[in-house]
Amino acid sequence: MMERLMETRRRILLRNSLARFQSLIALGAMLVAMTLLSNKFMTADNGRNILRQISVNLCLSVGMTLVVLTAGIDLSVGAILALSGAVAAGVLKNGIVLRHFHVMLQFTVFGAVLAGILTGLALGCFNGVTITRFGLPPFVATLGMFSIARGLTMLWTGGFPITDLGASFDYIGTGILFAIPMPVWISAAVVVMFVGVMGETKFGRYVYAVGGNELAAMLSGVPINRIKLWVYMWAGGLSGVAGLIITARLDSAQPNAGLGYELDSIAAVVIGGTSLSGGRGSIIGTVLGCVIIGVLNNGLFLLNVSPFWQQVVKGFVILIAVAIDRRNARET
Amino acid sequence: MNDSRWKSWLPRTGCLLGLVVVFWWAPPFHIVELNGVQQAHPAFDAVAFVDKFWFGRLAQSLDRATDAVVLEKAIRTDSKAAREKYGRVAGLGGDYYFFVAGEGRVVSVNQHEIALSLDADSSSTDVILETGNIFGNAVRDGTRLLNVSDFADSQDFNAISSEINRRIEEQVLPNLRAKAVVGAIVHFAGCAEVADEGTDLHPLLVVPVSAVVR
Amino acid sequence: MTAFHRLRNYGTLALMVCMLLTGCKPKNEAAGSTAKATSADGGPPKIAIIVSTLNNPWFVVLANTARDRAKELGYDATVFDSQNDPAKEATNFENTLASGYKVILLNPTDAQGSIANVRKAKAAGVPVFCIDREIDATDAATSQILSDNYSGCVALGQYFVKQIGEQGTYVELLGIVGDNNTWNRSKGFHSVVDRYPGLKMVAQQSADFDRAKALEVLEPILQAHPDINAVFCGNDAMAMGAYQALLAAGKADTIKVFGFDGADDVVKLIAEGKITATGMQFPKLMARTAAEDADKYIKGERNFPQKAPVGVELVTRDNVTKFGDYGRKADTQ
Numbered sequence: 031m032m033e034r035l036m037e038t039r040r041r042i043l044l045r046n047s048l049a050r051f052q053s054l055i056a057l058g059a060m061l062v063a064m065t066l067l068s069n070k071f072m073t074a075d076n077g078r079n080i081l082r083q084i085s086v087n088l089c090l091s092v093g094m095t096l097v098v099l100t101a102g103i104d105l106s107v108g109a110i111l112a113l114s115g116a117v118a119a120g121v122l123k124n125g126i127v128l129r130h131f132h133v134m135l136q137f138t139v140f141g142a143v144l145a146g147i148l149t150g151l152a153l154g155c156f157n158g159v160t161i162t163r164f165g166l167p168p169f170v171a172t173l174g175m176f177s178i179a180r181g182l183t184m185l186w187t188g189g190f191p192i193t194d195l196g197a198s199f200d201y202i203g204t205g206i207l208f209a210i211p212m213p214v215w216i217s218a219a220v221v222v223m224f225v226g227v228m229g230e231t232k233f234g235r236y237v238y239a240v241g242g243n244e245l246a247a248m249l250s251g252v253p254i255n256r257i258k259l260w261v262y263m264w265a266g267g268l269s270g271v272a273g274l275i276i277t278a279r280l281d282s283a284q285p286n287a288g289l290g291y292e293l294d295s296i297a298a299v300v301i302g303g304t305s306l307s308g309g310r311g312s313i314i315g316t317v318l319g320c321v322i323i324g325v326l327n328n329g330l331f332l333l334n335v336s337p338f339w340q341q342v343v344k345g346f347v348i349l350i351a352v353a354i355d356r357r358n359a360r361e362t
Numbered sequence: 363m364n365d366s367r368w369k370s371w372l373p374r375t376g377c378l379l380g381l382v383v384v385f386w387w388a389p390p391f392h393i394v395e396l397n398g399v400q401q402a403h404p405a406f407d408a409v410a411f412v413d414k415f416w417f418g419r420l421a422q423s424l425d426r427a428t429d430a431v432v433l434e435k436a437i438r439t440d441s442k443a444a445r446e447k448y449g450r451v452a453g454l455g456g457d458y459y460f461f462v463a464g465e466g467r468v469v470s471v472n473q474h475e476i477a478l479s480l481d482a483d484s485s486s487t488d489v490i491l492e493t494g495n496i497f498g499n500a501v502r503d504g505t506r507l508l509n510v511s512d513f514a515d516s517q518d519f520n521a522i523s524s525e526i527n528r529r530i531e532e533q534v535l536p537n538l539r540a541k542a543v544v545g546a547i548v549h550f551a552g553c554a555e556v557a558d559e560g561t562d563l564h565p566l567l568v569v570p571v572s573a574v575v576r
Numbered sequence: 577m578t579a580f581h582r583l584r585n586y587g588t589l590a591l592m593v594c595m596l597l598t599g600c601k602p603k604n605e606a607a608g609s610t611a612k613a614t615s616a617d618g619g620p621p622k623i624a625i626i627v628s629t630l631n632n633p634w635f636v637v638l639a640n641t642a643r644d645r646a647k648e649l650g651y652d653a654t655v656f657d658s659q660n661d662p663a664k665e666a667t668n669f670e671n672t673l674a675s676g677y678k679v680i681l682l683n684p685t686d687a688q689g690s691i692a693n694v695r696k697a698k699a700a701g702v703p704v705f706c707i708d709r710e711i712d713a714t715d716a717a718t719s720q721i722l723s724d725n726y727s728g729c730v731a732l733g734q735y736f737v738k739q740i741g742e743q744g745t746y747v748e749l750l751g752i753v754g755d756n757n758t759w760n761r762s763k764g765f766h767s768v769v770d771r772y773p774g775l776k777m778v779a780q781q782s783a784d785f786d787r788a789k790a791l792e793v794l795e796p797i798l799q800a801h802p803d804i805n806a807v808f809c810g811n812d813a814m815a816m817g818a819y820q821a822l823l824a825a826g827k828a829d830t831i832k833v834f835g836f837d838g839a840d841d842v843v844k845l846i847a848e849g850k851i852t853a854t855g856m857q858f859p860k861l862m863a864r865t866a867a868e869d870a871d872k873y874i875k876g877e878r879n880f881p882q883k884a885p886v887g888v889e890l891v892t893r894d895n896v897t898k899f900g901d902y903g904r905k906a907d908t909q
Binding site for chain 2: 121125126127129132133134135136137138140141144145
């Protein structure tokens with residue numbers, strides 16, 4: 031009897047550990063499958079391409095992970111990406127004209143980058159304020175910001191792309207350092223920074239606490255409103271970084287950049303095992319989610335599968351990932 | 363109490379000082395006098411370009427135009443062969459151009475056109491000179507002197523056509539309209555745009571680049 | 577952090593590092609491997625057709641004709657959709673360049689934004705032929721087969737004046753504001769119509785080249801200006817939407833509709849006298865020419881004109897029988 035119990039226990043432990051590795055196993059399986067199906071898959075250029083192509087989504091998804099961990103959601107990341115990129119491009123190319131003082135502020139690349147990130151932080155802060163100070167549900171608040179930011183982007187750009195931003199600005203998106211593209215360096219730095227923040231700092235622990243059980247956290251003295259504000263600010267700031275990467279890569283700020291990117295980042299977060307009800311999840315899980323989506327898109331491209339089928343497959347992957355995740359949650 | 367208050371301000375002032383140092387070393391923006399701001403990319407000046415073109419290459423090429431009488435005869439014999447021999451094609455697609463010069467007698471004068479006869483005796487209309495508003499690319503593409511591949515932005519190429527047409531309206535047409543009466547002899551040079559196979563080439567509709575009334 | 581968590585984290589990091597390390601091959605080897613890959617594949621050379629969007633039937637015809645012609649000539653051709661997003665177009669370029677395609681037929685998403693992508697292809701030794709839309713550079717693409725939207729709308733404008741007369745009012749529906757073609761067409765049209773001060777434009781709105789949006793945008797305009805003479809739409813999808821709006825308002829017989837593109841449904845309505853005119857762009861001719869140019873390039877030809885404009889022809893009730901199926905009837909060109 032005792033032996034049977036031990037046997038079952040061992041089996042459950044094995045299943046649990048396998049389950050925690052599920053994303054990694056799924057990714058491994060996909061990689062093997064793709065390599066067998068296409069001889070272009072396991073090549074230098076392709077690997078670099080995949081990492082470069084997921085770098086924007088990675089920045090957005092890290093921010094989204096923080097937000098989702100607090101049981102919130104941010105539907106405005108794509109719109110903030112567009113506005114930040116447009117602001118950076120605009121001040122770099124045209125400066126800010128102050129007619130009243132008869133001067134023009136000619137921005138440097140550093141200034142433009144700062145302007146872009148600050149735009150993202152400011153919009154994220156606005157999100158945080160509407161959610162914490164005015165108590166709007168995150169879905170509604172960020173939906174409103176989505177519309178506001180899209181409109182502001184159109185107004186700022188006049189509907190036209192802002193192009194020809196110069197080689198030094200474009201380096202952010204197109205430069206290559208030690209055979210690794212700049213966007214990959216930037217997104218890697220973001221990941222490392224936030225893995226550190228979430229794993230080692232008090233802030234990180236508070237984020238998990240707020241998402242896990244908000245009432246308990248509040249009663250334990252966690253400053254939930256301040257944490258939420260910061261979380262949305264980080265999401266906005268990271269959207270700003272993503273906007274800079276895209277604008278630099280294309281050498282042009284497009285007025286409708288980032289359309290639909292919020293859905294891709296939510297998909298990455300969910301596939302990576304972060305629960306939408308908050309409290310459970312990790313940055314590395316999100317990274318895995320991004321890589322899975324990137325490998326999926328790339329692999330299907332190489333197999334000449336229509337981009338529309340890619341969308342269908344991505345949808346199913348999300349459903350399967352969440353279903354498995356739910357099952358795990360119930361068993362622990 | 364004072365001690366801890368001091369301590370909490372220290373990191374903040376430290377950051378501020380750090381920021382000041384960073385901004386001194388790598389300024390986010392420079393303040394520039396508004397008047398001193400030059401246009402980084404000067405827009406294409408179609409007027410100056412056409413000015414040079416009009417008095418330069420265009421004027422020089424007028425004597426290379428097909429003679430009107432020769433063209434007229436070729437069209438009457440075999441219009442397809444005339445197109446092959448004398449017509450100029452600007453790109454892919456059905457339309458083509460003739461660059462023609464000659465002398466004709468005014469047969470009739472309307473608001474938008476002047477009809478000429480190339481034959482001294484007859485009064486049939488062989489050539490019609492457009493004297494109303496000029497549109498289209500007849501002169502730009504008919505003379506074959508300008509190549510679209512030389513212009514990065516097609517809009518610049520289109521601006522050239524507009525400017526050429528405007529110049530014709532301002533410099534060639536007023537004189538022509540004033541002096542042309544029935545029976546006068548007009549020495550003209552210009553381009554005709556033919557839209558497609560089905561267009562009737564007789565009379566030939568010509569946009570005049572130069573028209574001198576004797 | 578549990579041991580499992582740590583293992584998983586390190587596992588992921590190791591994976592990413594491996595992906596990057598595969599990139600540490602020397603440059604020329606990577607280029608060589610691409611060239612070898614195509615012949616090692618054994619199959620016919622591959623041509624990529626990167627189209628700006630597949631959401632508009634006109635572009636679907638453009639892409640599919642190019643693909644079919646390339647296949648006829650013996651190549652392996654695939655269509656990629658940029659979904660009107662230069663970022664997705666950049667991704668398509670990166671993926672095609674890494675997959676050993678020999679020629680790219682590009683329908684650019686943006687005249688400025690797409691230049692960087694074309695230069696990247698040029699640097700990798702892959703020729704790019706632009707179809708229908710241009711890029712604002714003459715040293716990047718091998719050849720550009722362009723539709724002259726401006727001149728097409730000049731001709732349309734002249735017909736407009738003939739139909740409406742020199743006195744009247746009209747409404748203009750623009751396409752996507754950030755698209756070069758929107759302004760090429762509008763400027764061409766206005767270069768003619770603005771010369772007649774009796775013709776007044778009472779409203780100008782963007783309907784994003786979309787049929788549903790045109791319907792939505794025109795209805796309130798009709799409320800405010802019920803007695804206009806005509807509607808000029810920047811493309812045929814909007815012209816169809818505008819026509820539906822006029823039908824609903826009962827004004828389809830009194831207000832004339834002008835479109836641009838040469839779409840099948842509009843050509844049919846022109847034959848029935850319901851829509852007044854459109855400009856026929858020739859997607860099939862351009863696509864076929866591009867595929868044939870790619871064939872010539874692969875066979876060694878290097879002398880291509882940088883720009884080969886394709887004229888846009890005016891389609892009206894008088895000559896509509898000559899047109900159909902996105903080109904001239906019995907189009908053997």
